[in-house]
Amino acid sequence: MKTSTVSVHYVNACLARARQAGLDTQPFITRLDVSPEILLDPTARVPSEEYVRLCMQLVKATNDEFLLLGGIPRTRPGTFALMAHASMPAGNLRRAILRFFQFYNLLLDDLHFKLSKRNDEAIISIRFDNPALDWDHQTSDSVLVLLHRFFSWLIGQRLELTQVSLSGEPPVHREEYQRLFRTRILFNQARDSLHFKQKYLDNPITQTEASLKEFLREAPYNLVVIPDNDDSLTAKIRNIIGNDFRHDFPDFEAVARSLNSTPQTLRRHLKQEGTSYQEIKDTMRRDAAIYYLNRSQLTINEIADLMGFSEPSTFHRAFKKWTGLTPGAYRQNSDQEMM
Structure with missing residues (x-):
């Protein structure tokens, strides 16, 4: 699911x-x-x-x-797949990034890719000759997500970011960036860029032609969602919680013990990822509730029970806080669209 x-x-x-x-x-x-x-x-x-x-x-x-x-x-469609094949023999992440950027810098006249270094950080940046073309920042956002997901996949682990710099003003959906990158987000910056420790550049490419074939078969879904090789604390906590919300969530102290941490340390590290234990729980239940409202014949009360709410009214209030709509209004809108 x-x-x-x-x-x-x-x-x-x-x-x-x-x-x-x-x-x-x-x-x-x-x-x-x-x-x-x-x-x-x-x-x-x-x-x-x-x-x-x-x-x-x-x-x-x-x-x-x-x-x-x-x-x-x-x-044209298929260009990204061709670039992915070209990156495979690079040996390590540094050469893969440079090969990726050489490929697209030769192909594109108005969008430029660059790898630079500053102190102990590596910085991947992208730049439009005419930034007004990307008026709502959607293309820049998508490219940054694609770069992060693809390079993480190449080395078989999450490329842990230290910062994401964005050239635009903070948008209404600014919280989405925390979900996508799980690091510090800075707006109104000179360039759109991903920052990470230089040590990752020496990581070897762990993928094969067989795994690339599977990766491309799942694309672009696997370039939108949080990657499977995400080893962040957020991902670990999601795994501890699981997908059955009918039982009580483990308390924060129990989660900390499972991760061999203290509550204070875990809380601090989650803050560095731009989230909290409550936000993780809310996000998981929100997304699952949307899934069931869109795809199942379950009643809203049954969905409330699946989400771990003993009272449907509590679920209604929570869902409206998460999405701006009550569960009934959300489902009714979807049903009307399907008629």
Whole structure:
């Protein structure tokens, strides 16, 4: 069961790019298992699978992996897969990054990739010649996520970031960046960049042609969700909690003991990842609730029970706090869209 969700901002951004490319977006909206009313709520969330399915449809329709951003054709479908194959024999992460950047810097005229060093940090940065093309920062966000996910996969472990720098103003969905990168996020910076310790550059490539074939078969879903090789504290806690919310969540002290930590130390480290134990629990239940409301014939009371709420009214209040809609309104909107 895949229950990951994304901010509705990214769905709307893709649709905006499609309209800019001259596509009639109504057929794509109709095929989404998400109601138009939800698309109008900037705080709403949608299942990641729906976002990925939309992206794949728009890439096919525009014949461009960048969705004809600014009316400019850049890379045909399959370009990323070709680059991934070219990166495999690089040996270590440093050479893989340089090969990746050489590939795209030769291919693209207006988007530039750079690897630099400062003190003990390595910095991956991207830059548009005309930043106004990426008016809502969606393309830059997507590229940064793709780079982080792909390079983490190449070395078989999470590339732990020390900072993410973004050139735009803090958006309504600013909390989404914490979910995506789990590190310190700085806005209004000179460039869009990922920062991490230089030691990772020497990590060997652990993947094979066989694992690459499987990776590309799962793409782009595995480039949107938190990667399976995520060894962050957030991921470890999610594994401890599991997917059965009908039982009481383990208390924070028990979680700390499971991780051979103290509550104070664990709380501090989670803060460094931009989250908290309560936020992790809320996110897991929110995403699971959205999954069941969209896909199952369970009643709302039954879903409340699955989410561990003894009283449906408590579930209603929690869900509205998470999404801005009551469970009934969320399901009704989805049902109307499917008629």
